[in-house]
Amino acid sequence: MHDLIAITGAGISKASGIPTFEEMGDLRSRLSRDYFNAHPGEFYDGLLKMKETIDRARPNPAHLALAEHGIPVVTMNIDGLHSKAGSRLVLEVHGNLEQVICRKCDERFDFYVIRDSIYCSRCGELLQPDVVLYGDMIRYYADAIDLIGSSREVLVVGTSFYTSTVNEFVYRARLAGKKISIINQSAETEVAKFLERF
Ligand SMILES: [Zn+2]
Numbered sequence: 001m002h003d004l005i006a007i008t009g010a011g012i013s014k015a016s017g018i019p020t021f022e023e024m025g026d027l028r029s030r031l032s033r034d035y036f037n038a039h040p041g042e043f044y045d046g047l048l049k050m051k052e053t054i055d056r057a058r059p060n061p062a063h064l065a066l067a068e069h070g071i072p073v074v075t076m077n078i079d080g081l082h083s084k085a086g087s088r089l090v091l092e093v094h095g096n097l098e099q100v101i102c103r104k105c106d107e108r109f110d111f112y113v114i115r116d117s118i119y120c121s122r123c124g125e126l127l128q129p130d131v132v133l134y135g136d137m138i139r140y141y142a143d144a145i146d147l148i149g150s151s152r153e154v155l156v157v158g159t160s161f162y163t164s165t166v167n168e169f170v171y172r173a174r175l176a177g178k179k180i181s182i183i184n185q186s187a188e189t190e191v192a193k194f195l196e197r198f
Contacts, residue, residue: 001150001151001152002072002147002151003151004071004154005073005148005155006066006071006073006074006154006155006157007076007155007156007157007166007170008073008075008076008082008158009076009077010076010159011187012077012158012187013060015062016059016079017056017057018054018077030042031131031133032133033135034135036129041118043129044114047131048114048115050097051112054079058081058084059081059082059084060187061188061191062192063081063084064086065192066087066195069198070088071087072089072147072151073090074147074148075090075091076093076094076166077094078094079097080092091139091143092140093132093138093141094138095130095131096130097131098110099130101127101128102120102122102123102127104125105120105123113127144169148176149172154170154173154179154180155182156170156180157183157184157191159184181194
């Protein structure tokens with residue numbers, strides 16, 4: 001049984017310089033399976049810009065506080081900042097931008113291989129991003145539900161843009177009678193304050 005688990009969204013990474021979905025404008029509409037299938041080149045141009053932003057970003061005090069307190073995290077973010085902060089139990093339900101995958105060879109490559117080509121160097125197949133796109137199933141769904149069920153309290157951080165996934169998790173937590181706290185503003189200072197009692 002955990003005392004607390006955290007569910008995090010884009011707002012927790014804002015202070016690290018990662019734009020939220022609202023700030024990304026049309027990039028958001030491009031993160032769909034349909035767009036990827038129709039325009040893979042443009043899709044990867046957008047994703048490459050996002051990856052370069054992510055690689056320049058550092059965890060902020062909110063990521064670090066969760067890591068220091070050993071709080072398990074379910075995150076909607078693909079920026080990898082919880083892992084960079086040192087969190088050991090992180091469920092990235094939307095994947096991340098570390099690698100791209102060839103489904104034909106079942107081979108993984110470093111993400112930046114797409115600077116040379118978005119097609120597999122071995123077989124020519126279009127490489128797949130390791131992120132969940134609109135129209136895809138999320139990952140670790142059952143694990144996330146188990147984790148929420150195994151915790152006394154749930155802290156929801158930076159999800160003012162309520163995805164259906166976050167709604168679903170919070171709904172499940174409410175049904176199970178968990179105490180739910182929500183931090184949507186100034187996560188970089190408020191999370192550490194909240195964690196003082198843990
Ligand atoms: Zn291949």
